[in-house]
Amino acid sequence: MQPEPSGGARAGTATGPQSGPMSIGAVLRALRAEFPELTVAGIRFLEAEGLVEPARSPSGGRRFREADVERLGRVLRLQRDHCLSLRAIKERLGAPGEAAPPPVVPVAAPRRAESEAPVPGSGEAPAASAVRTGRRELLGSAGVREEELAEWEEYGLLGPAGDGTYRLVDVAVARLVARLGRHGVEARHLRPVKAAADRQLALAEQRVAPLRRHPDQRTRSGAQSTADELADLSVRLYGAFMASGAHPDRTRCD
Template identity: 40%
Template structure:
């Protein structure tokens, strides 16, 4: 029966021909973000997806894959559809906007941005772990796009290694908070340059180097 509610396993089977990387974690993440709301009032407590839920998932996944839209923008489009309005047009990025820069190895080179799939493939981090880090706002795409910077790959690599030592991914929030305070020190130091003629790049590089040197020394002192 076409209109019958389906289990999450059946939904995955239906979506995988078009979206081979779809997973239970991904569907739960989209639900947690409020983009789909399957029925959870069943006596068993399991999710049941209607055809409308599935159509909504397809819309979200295509918007991510084909137009590289962030979830916030996709949510706005869905809200417009729910109101019976035409969703605002958000085309895929033009050739002038940042795109992944594949090298001969197929990976993004230099300072190029990478896709979510490349973050996982280059770091070896699983999707469930990446979703958790995204929920914690530790790994996020660059503002206004679905692409990730090199720092996302480095963070994913570190998270995988730390997990191997038994470190819970949530503990990376401590490192994130420390980085935020260190960045504030750098911002304070370069503010006078901003008010004048601009911040020389060598000043920024030196400040970051000194802050990281102090950080490493303090960490070494705490451990030893």
């Protein structure tokens, strides 16, 4: 196993003593020496993925602390030197400092039909309970109004389960849609993005469908892991497309 990079900033990356928070442009200049391919779009993508959580000025601008810059450096090194997925990086580094998560309500997973029940001794564990949150908690956590959430649901950007609860990932979606809204991006603009994500997930499911029907139990058990990896790769590819589109003169295929 390769040694994990240290948490400190390397030469050419360290921000040095700072008199105050840094803008996203200053962060880019601080990290460019070690990561010449880094772009503003790439930093924003890592923020959207929850790998860094900069503070916000009263006008809404990002304000990165020295710890945020050091964390970004670690994330980028783990991607470059260890080829880790964003999910693995999150698990290794933990979540950035943020407010406590909203109250959640454990909701029992739907009961399987008898034909779907795990075979005794097969080693397949029962489905875990889903963790969900209520509508009021989602509104408070995302800082949005009821009419905004209703519009997003009308456009299919997110929605509740049959019992009216939401997945925690819906909270993340609501936060991101709200942030985009502050820049004039409306729900109708985001419907094609959601449709593209749905198509990509359908493609991933199409690829793993034969694995789910495979006679070997271990192969069937690995189907979901493969589906998760395909989804993670799709997210990374989308971020790479965004970064290359923002700076086409610096596009490079590794």
